[in-house]
Amino acid sequence: MKKILITGGAGFIGSHVVRLFVSKYSDYQIFNLDALTYAGNLENLKDVQDAENYHFLKADITDDQQIDQLFVKHQFDAVIHLAAESHVDRSISDPLSFVKTNIIGTVNLLQAAKKHWGKDVEGKRFYHVSTDEVYGSLGEEGFFVETTSYDPKSPYSASKAASDHLVRAYANTYDLPVVLSNCSNNYGPNQFPEKLIPLCINNIKNEKPLPIYGEGLNIRDWLYVEDHARAIDLVFHKGKLSQTYNIGGHNEWTNIDLVKVLCDVVDKQLGRATGTAQKLITFVKDRAGHDMRYAIDASKIQNELGFKPSLQFEQGIEKTVKWYLENQDWLDNITSGNYQHYYDAQYKSR
Ligand code: NAD
Ligand code: TYD
Numbered sequence: 001m002k003k004i005l006i007t008g009g010a011g012f013i014g015s016h017v018v019r020l021f022v023s024k025y026s027d028y029q030i031f032n033l034d035a036l037t038y039a040g041n042l043e044n045l046k047d048v049q050d051a052e053n054y055h056f057l058k059a060d061i062t063d064d065q066q067i068d069q070l071f072v073k074h075q076f077d078a079v080i081h082l083a084a085e086s087h088v089d090r091s092i093s094d095p096l097s098f099v100k101t102n103i104i105g106t107v108n109l110l111q112a113a114k115k116h117w118g119k120d121v122e123g124k125r126f127y128h129v130s131t132d133e134v135y136g137s138l139g140e141e142g143f144f145v146e147t148t149s150y151d152p153k154s155p156y157s158a159s160k161a162a163s164d165h166l167v168r169a170y171a172n173t174y175d176l177p178v179v180l181s182n183c184s185n186n187y188g189p190n191q192f193p194e195k196l197i198p199l200c201i202n203n204i205k206n207e208k209p210l211p212i213y214g215e216g217l218n219i220r221d222w223l224y225v226e227d228h229a230r231a232i233d234l235v236f237h238k239g240k241l242s243q244t245y246n247i248g249g250h251n252e253w254t255n256i257d258l259v260k261v262l263c264d265v266v267d268k269q270l271g272r273a274t275g276t277a278q279k280l281i282t283f284v285k286d287r288a289g290h291d292m293r294y295a296i297d298a299s300k301i302q303n304e305l306g307f308k309p310s311l312q313f314e315q316g317i318e319k320t321v322k323w324y325l326e327n328q329d330w331l332d333n334i335t336s337g338n339y340q341h342y343y344d345a346q347y348k349s350r
Helices: 012-024 064-074 088-093 095-117 155-174 196-205 225-238 255-270 299-305 313-326 328-335 338-347
Strands: 002-007 028-034 054-058 078-081 125-131 178-183 185-187 210-213 219-224 244-247 252-254 281-284
Touching (some): 002 012, 012 225, 078 095, 078 225, 088 095, 088 155, 095 155, 125 155, 185 225, 185 313, 196 210, 196 255, 219 255, 225 244, 225 299, 244 299, 252 255, 255 281, 255 313
Parallel strands (some): 002 028, 028 054, 078 125, 125 178, 178 244, 185 219, 210 281
């Protein structure tokens, strides 16, 4: 019976990974460790919370003693580490919490794995889930490959880059069995509505302005979250030790084109006239140091592990919009209280 620690399992991507592992691997015990910050929501896991192989541990990865005690108590065989502060705009206003969670939190987990696994690393694995933002920003041409030099440009991406370096340092120095992946932008159900797609769906529904930073020409490469979870499953089970796998959607969009598609899909699903939502598009002050373009060359994971995204973007967006419109309670719960303070602070002065 393998005991797998998944950190950040109450968040957006983590909840899809937990669901996949709990339902697919009944012979694994899955431990979801999460501090339940503003971004963590156990409602995301309602459908698996009673499964026999699922356990929730409320804990903070910045607390080294707590993490150590949990390793003593549960004797984890593997870690899939997703817990992080994940929003670039928040990292601009509060970089220190990104340093604490993303860097110190990762080192605490690495230390605990090193200490408890010792030299007996047969069957053990520390999987660090990271982002393509560590590679910096592309111009009009080219793609990020696994060997692209790191050039992070926001406090978020710098803290993730530091955590990636530390994971590799533990493999090199202490022979910790690690594997990493760096993924492009995810979208889909359960994403906190501070990120572009759920924020716009929520605002369209409520007929509020859609804030587009700068001229809306920045480009992101979007992958449906369940495809990312499938890729994580593959890298975890089949990825070679000490290797990094880039994961992407071959799906580049300028923000403005993406938001226009989103507007039309929401209008259609709400039975509003086409063009209604697009009238809400509002260009606002750009994000400081806004990365121009991210795009992943995902040939390594495709060639070595056979991974390909399963959904076309149009299908993924239809599914995503449908989920947010059908899960009004989820959105209402999340956007009540502190969300409004965050929203006012971020957007009032733009
Ligand atoms: P998220 O913000 O939705 O979720 C993060 C989760 O981590 C939350 O449940 C939160 O409660 C938990 N957490 C935060 N600080 C913690 C702490 N100190 N201790 C324990 N738990 C803590 O993030 P996400 O979008 O699901 O991203 C998950 C991971 O994937 C992150 O490491 C992120 O860098 C990476 N990633 C995200 C994307 C994306 O597009 N969202 C793309 C590539 C990689
Ligand atoms: P986001 O979802 O924050 O992801 P990331 O910055 O990690 O790529 O943003 C996606 C893109 O959308 C990014 O170029 C910034 C832009 N954006 C807006 O134009 N308006 C918004 O309100 C937000 C949140 C993002």
